[in-house]
Structures are given as C-alpha cells and as structure tokens.
Amino acid sequence: DQTVMKDVTLGFGQALEKCREESGLTDEKMEEFFHFWHDDFKFVHRELGCAILCMSRHFNLLTETSRMHHENTDNFIKSFPNGEILAAKMVEIIHTCELRFENEADHCARILRIAECFRDTCKSVDLAPTMEILIAEFILQAE
Numbered sequence: 001d002q003t004v005m006k007d008v009t010l011g012f013g014q015a016l017e018k019c020r021e022e023s024g025l026t027d028e029k030m031e032e033f034f035h036f037w038h039d040d041f042k043f044v045h046r047e048l049g050c051a052i053l054c055m056s057r058h059f060n061l062l063t064e065t066s067r068m069h070h071e072n073t074d075n076f077i078k079s080f081p082n083g084e085i086l087a088a089k090m091v092e093i094i095h096t097c098e099l100r101f102e103n104e105a106d107h108c109a110r111i112l113r114i115a116e117c118f119r120d121t122c123k124s125v126d127l128a129p130t131m132e133i134l135i136a137e138f139i140l141q142a143e
C-alpha cells in the first residue's frame with residue numbers, strides 16, 4: 001500500500017511546477033511535493049491549498065464546485081501500478097475529510113485542511129509512504 005501511495009504522490013506531484021505560478025507557492029513554502037508526508041511538514045500556507053486545487057484540476061479530479069470528483073479520482077489512482085488496492089480507500093478518506101471542512105467557504109483554505117486531514121489519517125492507518133522511499137524514488141526519477 002505504501003508503494004502505491006508513493007507512486008500516486010510522485011505522479012500527482014508532477015503537476016507542482018506547472019501550478020506554482022498561479023498558486024503563488026514558492027520553493028520556500030514547499031520545495032517538492034513529496035515533503036507533504038514529512039512528520040514535520042506544517043499545513044500553514046493557503047498557497048499550498050491553491051496549488052493542490054490547481055494540481056487536482058490539471059488531472060481533472062474536481063467537480064464544478066471544486067469538490068472531489070469520485071469517479072475520476074478513482075480512475076486516476078487506478079492508473080498507477082496496483083492502484084486498485086488503494087483507490088476506494090483513498091477516495092473514502094478524502095471524502096470523509098472533505099465533509100469535516102464543508103463550512104470553510106474559501107476553496108484554497110478548505111483544501112489545505114482536507115490535505116492535512118488526509119495526511120494525518122493515512123499516517124494513522126499506516127498508508128503513508130516513508131520519506132526515505134519517497135526521496136530515493138524521486139532521485140531515481142529525476143535521473
């Protein structure tokens with residue numbers, strides 16, 4: 001499961017550079033997307049929420065009201081090797097987090113909270129990939 005999550009993270013992270021400018025997410029606020037999983041990573045910058053919004057749009061994972069598009073998200077996760085073992089679980093976690101922050105009207109701020117909730121939930125159920133594996137793969141991929 002952690003290997004699949006690693007692949008999904010790096011795949012989703014491919015859209016980060018494309019979204020930096022429109023979201024205003026500078027290198028100081030987040031250098032690489034996989035830092036998302038670091039224990040010390042803090043979800044404080046609204047720009048990160050805007051970046052995730054932009055990245056999700058890039059992969060067509062949102063509805064018109066900027067909520068998760070369940071079917072497209074399921075298919076996106078399934079497009080990675082062994083993605084089918086994680087797809088339903090991930091969609092459920094994100095949706096549960098989504099419902100917790102429905103009262104937040106600002107899309108970027110809401111998605112930032114959802115992302116933190118997703119990270120923390122995945123960690124608590126052992127779905128989070130280790131930083132070591134993420135960094136190793138990230139370097140291999142860049143070569």
Ligand code: M21
Binds near residue numbers: 005008067114115118
């Ligand atoms: C698998 C790696 C990363 C995915 C990251 C972000 C997860 C946050 C989900 C935000 C969903 C937005 C839904 C808006 O209602």
